[in-house]
Amino acid sequence: MRYTLVFIASILASPVAAQTGLPPAPYADQQLADPAKEAAARDLMEELRCLKCQSQSIADSNAPMAGDMRSQVRERIAAGETPDQIRNWLVERYGSWVTYDPPVTPMTWPLWIAPIFLLIAALWLARGRFRRKKDDS
Structure with missing residues (x-):
């Protein structure tokens, strides 16, 4: 029982211990x-x-x-x-x-280019979806 209380107290005290002691x-x-x-x-x-x-x-x-x-x-x-x-x-x-x-560097090119590729892919998929619905009519 005593070990359980010590364990619970140490878990509850861990956020306090994580605070910095520096001013x-x-x-x-x-x-x-x-x-x-x-x-x-x-x-x-x-x-x-x-x-x-x-x-x-x-x-x-x-x-x-x-x-x-x-x-x-x-x-x-x-x-x-x-x-x-x-x-x-x-x-x-x-x-x-x-x-x-x-x-913009070679390391960050994917971050800058990815939204453009995603927009193009979304437009291409939407175009195919609308074209298929038009053909069904």
Whole structure:
């Protein structure tokens, strides 16, 4: 019985153990004093994907990693780097997947071409379906 209680307690405590013990990044939720720099940082954060959440931008995500990335963006903007320089640094660090607008490269060609092929295939199938119905009439 005691082992069962220990087992249940360890399962219930695992989400708490998964939380980071580190303090939050300094600029994760604190805006820059300069409104123009904060606007540039905010625009860039909307274009960057949270690596943990995957479907949210780092501006919208509450994940600790997104907070770290927001802090990095704000610190680098405050230091005078341009959004393009910061985006390039993040792409070098995490890969082009970190941006919502990945560049067209031989590795990403299938991602850009697949929707066109799917549209052509759908039109071809629909054409055959409509042609068959017309012939039946």
